[in-house]
Amino acid sequence: MTEPLTDRPLVQVLIASTRPNRAGEPTARWVAEQAAAGGVFNIEVVDLAKIDLPMLAEPGHPSERNYQLTSTRAFSEVIDRAAAYVFVMPEYNHSYNAALKNALDHLFWEWRGKPVILVSYGGVAAGARAAAALEPVLISLQLHVVGFVPIPLIDQFLHLHDGRRLFRPTEPIEHHLTNALDALRRAMQQRTA
Numbered sequence: 001m002t003e004p005l006t007d008r009p010l011v012q013v014l015i016a017s018t019r020p021n022r023a024g025e026p027t028a029r030w031v032a033e034q035a036a037a038g039g040v041f042n043i044e045v046v047d048l049a050k051i052d053l054p055m056l057a058e059p060g061h062p063s064e065r066n067y068q069l070t071s072t073r074a075f076s077e078v079i080d081r082a083a084a085y086v087f088v089m090p091e092y093n094h095s096y097n098a099a100l101k102n103a104l105d106h107l108f109w110e111w112r113g114k115p116v117i118l119v120s121y122g123g124v125a126a127g128a129r130a131a132a133a134l135e136p137v138l139i140s141l142q143l144h145v146v147g148f149v150p151i152p153l154i155d156q157f158l159h160l161h162d163g164r165r166l167f168r169p170t171e172p173i174e175h176h177l178t179n180a181l182d183a184l185r186r187a188m189q190q191r192t193a
């Protein structure tokens, strides 16, 4: 038996894509709404397109946590405050996108030991190859995958509404996310037990 969570842990929904008109933005908005609706987590959206992060330019290894750049220090503060993450990530050329790798490489202790859900998307392969390619990176940082939500042919779920693109999933996708969030809740309970 695990105890219910007393405090709501902060879960960050990270938008990995940085492109204009990216599918990742409406998809992440939907993920954030679903995650907040359960009343179990506090949710913060972290948008890599809005984070001022150059290609890694720190002289030291991130495990030293001796950051020289203001941009790294600011990003460290953001990532450090979360207890868990949901990566909303596209598939580019059968892998994950460069902005996500750059963000992950910048830090070390801030990620370490925390649970993560992967929401991957793309064409018919649903971003599954991107998620698979990310696995060794997550192992290195000791980020523990507790849920996986692959979304195939992402464009079919994007609808224009009042000039805004909305992500409207089918029931199985919604069900997948609910299960993943439930697994995250259990993982957080075990961590606080």
Ligand SMILES: Cc1cc2nc3c(=O)[nH]c(=O)nc-3n(C[C@H](O)[C@H](O)[C@H](O)COP(=O)(O)O)c2cc1C
Pocket (backbone or CB within 6 Å): 017, 018, 019, 021, 022, 023, 024, 025, 090, 091, 092, 093, 094, 095, 121, 122, 123, 124, 125, 126, 127, 154
């Ligand atoms: C550079 C690039 C490479 C892509 N490669 C793949 C791919 O290998 N497999 C796939 O399923 N979709 C691929 N796509 C299609 C993307 O998954 C699709 O455009 C998706 O909307 C990208 O996410 P974003 O709009 O949030 O950036 C690629 C798109 C781009 C821009």
